[in-house]
Amino acid sequence: MSDVISSAVIGYLILNRSGQKNRTFMIYMVGSDLESKSKQGTYSISDIVGENIDLDNNNVVLITGGASKWHNFVEADEIGIYELTYNGFKKKKSLPLESMGSSDTLETFLKYSYDNYPSKKYDMIFWNHGFGSIGLEHDEISDDFISIVELNEVFAASPFKDNKLELVIFNNCLAGNVHFASVMKNYAEYMVASEEVMYVGAVIDRLNFLSDVDKNDNGYDIGLAYINKSDESINKLNRLGKNLDSTLSIIDLSKVDELEENINNYFGSIDLDNNYRLISIARRKTHTYGKEDNNAYDTVDLYELTESLKLFSDKDITESLQDSLKETVKYNSAYNEYSNGLAIYFPYYGNTEYITSHLYAF
DSSP states (O other), rough: OOHHHHHHHHHHHHHHHHHHHEEEEEEEEEEEEHHHHHHHHHHHHOOOOOOSSSSSEEEEEEEEEEEEEOOSOOOTSSSEEEEETTTTEEOOOOEOOOOOTHHHHHHHHHHHHHHHEEEEEEEEEEEEOOTTTEEEETTTTEEEEEHHHHHHHHHHTSGGGGEEEEEEESTTTOBBBBHHHHHTTEEEEEEEEEESSOOOOHHHHHHGGGGGGGTTTOOHHHHHHHHHHHHHHHHHHTTTTTTOOOOOOEEGGGGHHHHHHHHHHHHTTTTTTTTHHHHHHHHHHHBBBTTTTOOOOOEEEEEHHHHTTGGGGGGHHHHHHHHHHHEEEEEEESSSSOOSSOEEEEEEEOOOOOHHHHHOOO
16 A cells, blocks of 8 residues: 555656646846946846746746846845746745855755746756856856856756756857857757847847747747847847847757867867967957957857868868858857857967966866
8 A cells, every 4th residue: 555655656746846837947147237337137127027928837937146236126135036927026035145156056046946946848047247168147246257167067966967958048248159058068958149249238128038938839949039039129229220249049959069079070180280370360360259348258150260270171071060060050140241150269369367267167
């Protein structure tokens, strides 16, 4: 009899683990100076309107912190976890004011969301600054951020090591690179990110894409909805003469292993020593992302780089890498001719301190 009861209980728990809801969106929002000085966090939160979102099938969980001042309901002297209802966000938990740039805080949020919002699928949205292949999510109070090393360590210890996210969206500048994809391939199916700096403003309503999510959508569909919302906003401003760039793409993370193998074969086939000066010239002529704001991040579009280095590489190996890139980048919405969906770190402008930080991450 006890065996029957135990089996029934286990069966119920397994069934309940999937929950009644289809999907949980987890939003990790570090306000930083984007919020304290420019109200960007407030604008983004206001774009998430509960009555317009299918909350019968979706959970939306938000964690906030990392700004010295907020311009809405968020309190600056704590870390708050909120659940979206049809009447707006409702606070579920208050945590001590620890750094949002700490891996411990991210780990706490991932576990809390998984334990308290059981669903069939999970998606993650990071919101804050991005620092190329070094890291992201800068907390202005502690002056800390989550490095790419910490990002990997947190997810490796999370429930999403064995239960992959369907989609991770980096609402951060400069996160659309091979290095973030290399980490997230182990913990998510799709990744959406920008190679270039992302424009923000009161009329940029990217997170409004949650209103368009359908129960039957997969990670690709949802990523496309996010990009379309972003492009709508950018296009409106460009019609007013702004001339803004946008470089969002959807990455199929299941293809990254093969891509990395082709990258290694490609650079292994180039005689770097004898061609160093010419390669340096070619690198200088390749567009560097984030250069207008900071010379530190030194990422370039991988496809454009292979075009720049064609004289120094084997044709067949180059084509294999380019074909692999096309398989990995499932969708690219670049507004320029040189962005093809994935960037790579290639130092040129950065000082010794920044180069050391990148090498440490690798």
